[in-house]
Each structure stands twice: as structure tokens, then as C-alpha cells.
Amino acid sequence: MTLALHSETIETFEPVSPAAWSKAHDGVDDAASSFHAIGSVARFAQHETIFAEGDSADCVYKVLTGAVRLCKMLADGRRQITDFALPGDYFGFEMDREHAITAEALGQAIVLRCQRSRLERLERERQDVRTSLMHMLRRDLWAAQNHLLMLGRQTAKERVASFLLLMAQRRKPDGCKAIEVPMSRQDIADYLGLTIETVCRALSELKKTGVIAVPNRHQIVVRNLNVLKNMALGEE
Amino acid sequence: MTLALHSETIETFEPVSPAAWSKAHDGVDDAASSFHAIGSVARFAQHETIFAEGDSADCVYKVLTGAVRLCKMLADGRRQITDFALPGDYFGFEMDREHAITAEALGQAIVLRCQRSRLERLERERQDVRTSLMHMLRRDLWAAQNHLLMLGRQTAKERVASFLLLMAQRRKPDGCKAIEVPMSRQDIADYLGLTIETVCRALSELKKTGVIAVPNRHQIVVRNLNVLKNMALGEE
DNA sequence: CGCAACATTGAGGACAGTCAATACCAGTGG
């Protein structure tokens, strides 16, 4: 497919290809396949904006490959990442008229994009689609509440440990027990409400005490899960 | 009504009284009145638990009078308040099977309680009810995301200023420009991810600089809205 | 009046932030 040749393409559309379809076909149910049926594939370059806070919320999305960061910014540039969307995750549902957050591709990202109007029609007709949508919103709210507890009441080390556990849960990849960490240290810091230096120091300490190993920037191996869990809860 | 005589009643039920109905009748629409039609009134004493994290999510609620805090706790007792439910607000929707948060009455609180099963039936039958529910979930998610930005990236003073602005927005009471603050300083601290002392100091400074006045513990008058807004954004 | 709960103020310390130097790595071109 020709898309791969244009790494600088701003946005490209095409009908859903069977390849992309099956790639994202993990939590298969009828609602998901309906979503796929009415969507189109788009590719975004590293750090490209998929939508920005304040944009009219015309579309909703699903990550096929790559990863997306969802964030809010203060006027002076301070940034808080509210969530990461990984392959299989939907995002852009927090809409009403306007998006309340900004979505940016972490690396190269391929997403399925669906017109809001089409989704709404589906929503009216199909009970299962409605249930799925509710489910997603509830899951996002649940995640946000846990995130609030983390930012409000956990120490830096606890947050980093919790983050690793979260990523470990979300990615059960190919047998290998390395956690894939597609985001930069800065992104992790912005998710955890810390500075990049504090994140580094926490990771270094975990490395020094043998709790984790860091083969490269984007992979982390958990060597001692129990210790990590205890650290996340503040019991050293 | 006899309820008022029993301040220590654990939980009391009764059919919806016209008085309670009209009190909560602010954002009137058909969906809201349906909710009222299938609910029953319950009263909770100060600090009484309405439901706890992990409880099976049988019911959803609407505040009629008083206020409710929604919070999560860490094993060692650290607490984060994710939201306050004020008169007219719904809560308990973040359910699936189990509640993910704990709801406690701030003072005396009267709430409308509705069986989940009844609501679900209504949801199946009525388009407007579904829309309302979606709306509520989205609003909660939106609020949580703003809250995340606050906890992750704002300073103590900015958080306190933001909190006052939030409360000012939510309560447009009887002409009087005092903000009603039904929660204790500790509750504010737990909402803002701070200690009670830090909240006090921030309020004291705002008082000293004439930005606010504090006639009593549960009322705050904003004397200089613009300055407060600037402080919330970090521009001093 | 006196008590208990809540709120405020003060002094000192710790954790995370800031600033700065250095290390690492991927990609590029010699």
C-alpha cells in the first residue's frame, strides 16, 4: 500500500483495508465491527496533532497501530497528559460540541476515524453500540479517578511504580515480559505530574535495586513484581 | 414531615414529596422528571456513607439538599476527593458492577435514590434518558480531566484560586455574592491534593490581599474576581 | 462555662523542582 511511502503526509484517507482491520481486531464484538465498518483509516506522523482542544468534535477514533497522547495545556505551556491511547483503544469521545483535550501521535500512528454523525445514527439503531459507548465512557472516568488519586496523593516514586504497573497491565504482548513504553520520559513526566528529572531518578533507583531492567529507552523489564507493587502502595 | 426529627436515622425512605421535588427542580427536562418518578428519597446524617468503593452498584443518586463528597482512598488512609455533588447533581453513575468511589454526606444530606434496574429499563425505552446519561458521564469526565490538570500542574495557590472559581460557578445562589462552601478545610485539601495547612495559608493570603473575604467558615466572598482569575492561571 | 472539633499560624525539614553538566543514541554524511 502506498501510504508507507509518504512519511510526511499530513493526513491520508482510504477505505478500511482488511490488514488494518484484523490488526485492531482484538476485543471483537459486533459493536466494534460496526465501528470499523463506518470508519476510515488515517495516518499521522510523529507528534502530529490529531485534534486539538477546542476543535469541533466531528470524529471519534480508534488506535490501530502506534500510540496517541491525550493532553490538556495551561496558557503558559504547562502540560498534563490525561491518558495514552494504545492499539485497540478508542479516543475522542469526551466530545460534546468541542474536544476538551488535545490528541497527538506519539510516533507514527495509524488510526481509524469515524464521523460523529454516522456513529450517532448507529447509536440510535443499535443497543449494543450504545452499551459499548457507555462502557468506554465509564472506563475512561474510572481511569481518570484513579489517576486523580495518583496525582493528588502519591509520592513521585509511588507514581512511577504505579505507571509501570499500569503499562504492564495494558500491554500483554508477545510472550516477552518486557513492557513496551512508546512514550518519551517527558511524556511519562507529564502523565505523572512530575519533571523528567524526577522520573529518571525514580527509574534509576528501581534499576539500581534490581526491581526493573531497562534494555533500551522504550522497553522496561519488571524483575520483581511484588516489590514494584509494594512501592506503588507506599510500603517500602 | 417526620424525617427532620430523626437526625441519627441511618437511612430513611419515603415516596418523593412535592417539596423535595421542586427543590431539586432546576435543570428541568423530561429525563429528569422521569428520574424523579422512579426514585425514592433518603436522608443521610453528617459523614454517613451513602455507598463505599467496592459496594455493588445497585442505585444511582441525585442530591436534593446538602452536599456529598465522592472520594477514593489509599490503603494507608490517604484520601483524594474526586468531586463534590451539590444540590441538583447526580452521582453514582461510574458504576458497572461495583462502585469505584465512596460517597459520603458532607452535612445532613437528602438525596433521591433510584434503582439501577429501573433506570436501565427507562434507558432502553427513552431516547432522552439515554442522552441525559451520556451527557452526565461526559460532564464528569470533562471535570475529571480539568481536575487532573490542576493536581498535576498547578501550584497550591493556583489550586485554591481555581477551587474558589469552580465553587463560584457552580453555585449561583440567591442574589448574594457569597460562595457557599459546605465542605470543611480538610475536604478542600483532599480535593486539591494539598494539606489543610496549605489551604489555610493560601486562603489567609487571599484574605490579606483583599481578594476575598471570609465572613464565616462556610462562606467566602470574592472581592476581586479578576485578580482571582489571574491567580488561578499563575499570573500574579 | 467548658469542651471538642475545626481552623489558623509558626518553625523547621523533606521531597521534588530548577539549573547545569554530561552521557547516550540514532541518523547523516564524509
Add this chain to the structure above:
DNA sequence: CCACTGGTATTGACTGTCCTCAATGTTGCG
């Protein structure tokens, strides 16, 4: 293949904000 370069990550030294601990004030209620 290696040196160079820009971006990213790590480490160190120092600072400041917010937390901790403790004393004092305030309010509401029996």
C-alpha cells in the same frame, strides 16, 4: 566505518514549595 550532530536521557548540586509537627485561636454545642 567513523565522526558529527541534534535530540533525548541521566546525573549532580542547590533551591523552594509544600509538608510535618506543634502551638494557639475560633466556633458551636451540651
